[in-house]
Amino acid sequence: MLGNLGRSLTDAMKKMAGMAVIDKKAVKEIVKDIQRALIQGDVNIKLVFELSKKIEDRALNEKPDKGVTASKHVITIVYEEMVNLVGKEAHPLEITGKPYKIMFLGLQGSGKTTTIGKLARYLQKKGFNPAIVSTDTWRPAAYEQLKQLTEELHISLYGDPENKDAVDLAKKGLEKFKNQKIIIFDTAGRHKDEQDLFDEMKELSSVVNPNEAILVIDGTIGQQAHDQAKAFAKTTDVGSIIVTKLDGSAKGGGALSTVAEIGAPIKFIGTGEKIDNFEVFDPSRFISRLLGMGDIQTLIEKAEEAVDEDVAEETMKHMMSGKFTIKDMENQFQMMGKMGPMKQIMNMIPGLGGKLPKEASKMTEDKINQYKIIISSMKEEEKLNPKIIKHSRIHRIAKGSGRKPEEVKDLLKYYKGTKKAMKGLGKRGLGGGQMGRLMGQFMK
Numbered sequence: 001m002l003g004n005l006g007r008s009l010t011d012a013m014k015k016m017a018g019m020a021v022i023d024k025k026a027v028k029e030i031v032k033d034i035q036r037a038l039i040q041g042d043v044n045i046k047l048v049f050e051l052s053k054k055i056e057d058r059a060l061n062e063k064p065d066k067g068v069t070a071s072k073h074v075i076t077i078v079y080e081e082m083v084n085l086v087g088k089e090a091h092p093l094e095i096t097g098k099p100y101k102i103m104f105l106g107l108q109g110s111g112k113t114t115t116i117g118k119l120a121r122y123l124q125k126k127g128f129n130p131a132i133v134s135t136d137t138w139r140p141a142a143y144e145q146l147k148q149l150t151e152e153l154h155i156s157l158y159g160d161p162e163n164k165d166a167v168d169l170a171k172k173g174l175e176k177f178k179n180q181k182i183i184i185f186d187t188a189g190r191h192k193d194e195q196d197l198f199d200e201m202k203e204l205s206s207v208v209n210p211n212e213a214i215l216v217i218d219g220t221i222g223q224q225a226h227d228q229a230k231a232f233a234k235t236t237d238v239g240s241i242i243v244t245k246l247d248g249s250a251k252g253g254g255a256l257s258t259v260a261e262i263g264a265p266i267k268f269i270g271t272g273e274k275i276d277n278f279e280v281f282d283p284s285r286f287i288s289r290l291l292g293m294g295d296i297q298t299l300i301e302k303a304e305e306a307v308d309e310d311v312a313e314e315t316m317k318h319m320m321s322g323k324f325t326i327k328d329m330e331n332q333f334q335m336m337g338k339m340g341p342m343k344q345i346m347n348m349i350p351g352l353g354g355k356l357p358k359e360a361s362k363m364t365e366d367k368i369n370q371y372k373i374i375i376s377s378m379k380e381e382e383k384l385n386p387k388i389i390k391h392s393r394i395h396r397i398a399k400g401s402g403r404k405p406e407e408v409k410d411l412l413k414y415y416k417g418t419k420k421a422m423k424g425l426g427k428r429g430l431g432g433g434q435m436g437r438l439m440g441q442f443m444k
């Protein structure tokens with residue numbers, strides 16, 4: 001849905017979920033990504049800048065609640081501000097009064113007739129039996145389209161292709177269906193000129209006196225939706241909006257955000273040509289899906305669950321200072337087991353992706369498991385001071401873990417290589433403290 005907008009935003013969120021430090025630079029980078037995505041999605045530039053400013057201000061000034069990671073904090077801010085952008089709360093359609101008169105408005109081609117069918121079906125599923133009145137005297141096919149649709153759905157329709165008086169049709173329809181619970185009025189989407197169309201809407205609106213006027217807007221027109229909605233709002237008190245064609249439309253984000261500004265809530269969205277391609281619009285659910293929150297939540301949870309922060313920091317400190325022991329290596333394996341392969345984890349940390357010591361990147365899960373078993377047969381003093389592991393100890397450990405002495409030697413070799421590489425990494429710019437902090441933050 002919404003073309004690439006969802007993908008770009010999800011990518012930005014994923015990038016942030018993987019960031020170890022969320023400083024000013026990181027926030028600015030994320031805000032840039034979001035801006036780029038929204039502008040490409042035809043969201044009004046003014047709205048984009050207002051949104052970015054809010055996100056930036058909040059991300060830099062609001063302190064996360066205790067126990068909430070910096071990345072989760074910023075993701076939540078982005079989510080909240082995006083929800084505000086498309087209308088804050090869900091406004092479900094409520095049928096009050098009888099007959100409940102719904103008048104549809106919208107330009108020809110916006111998807112009005114299709115959407116009437118979708119809403120009728122939706123109401124049917126809720127146990128209502130709506131009737132439809134066709135007042136579109138300009139498009140001959142409109143009546144036929146509705147006739148076919150209502151026959152399929154077994155819904156009553158009133159219309160008369162011979163009658164060219166929309167107001168008269170509305171009056172007769174109203175009379176015919178006065179005992180129905182819900183009456184839906186279809187109206188023209190085109191006239192000889194626009195002003196005539198708007199005049200007719202005004203007149204129809206005073207005759208029908210709708211409980212709810214629903215404006216249908218084509219989502220593919222992007223931010224132009226704003227002017228269109230405003231023009232219709234002058235003729236009738238628009239109570240709600242349905243944005244159509246959001247399936248794959250690159251400009252849908254623009255339509256949604258600009259329409260939300262009008263003040264009438266978006267109640268439904270159209271997501272395809274079929275009768276069931278219709279959804280109740282709930283800003284929180286919609287944005288959470290758009291941002292890929294499900295995936296990101298998992299990523300964050302994975303990092304949160306992973307390890308005891310103190311153990312992580314201590315391990316990293318040892319790694320960097322050259323005091324790295326087999327005990328630390330065991331902790332490291334534990335972290336890997338919980339968070340996924342080391343290479344993948346390191347890739348999520350900006351600036352570290354390519355710098356993983358060769359020994360660590362070659363590790364496979366099988367190998368890690370094998371090493372864990374061997375280490376479990378070591379004594380504490382051996383883990384803390386691996387230098388003492390010589391010939392007889394190697395044989396004892398091998399026997400205890402059901403492994404060959406060569407495999408124990410292999411582990412010791414891996415340990416020494418990692419220790420050396422980690423020490424080098426610490427010296428090469430990424431200081432131990434910085435690296436420890438990175439890992440510590442990431443594993444919070």
Ligand code: GDP
Binds near residue numbers: 110189247
């Ligand atoms: P009307 O002139 O406003 O009554 O528009 P129609 O209902 O005849 O729809 C115009 C075109 O838009 C038709 O080809 C519909 O199938 C298509 N359409 C309507 N809603 C959607 C939608 O949500 N997604 C897509 N992809 N097409 C839609």
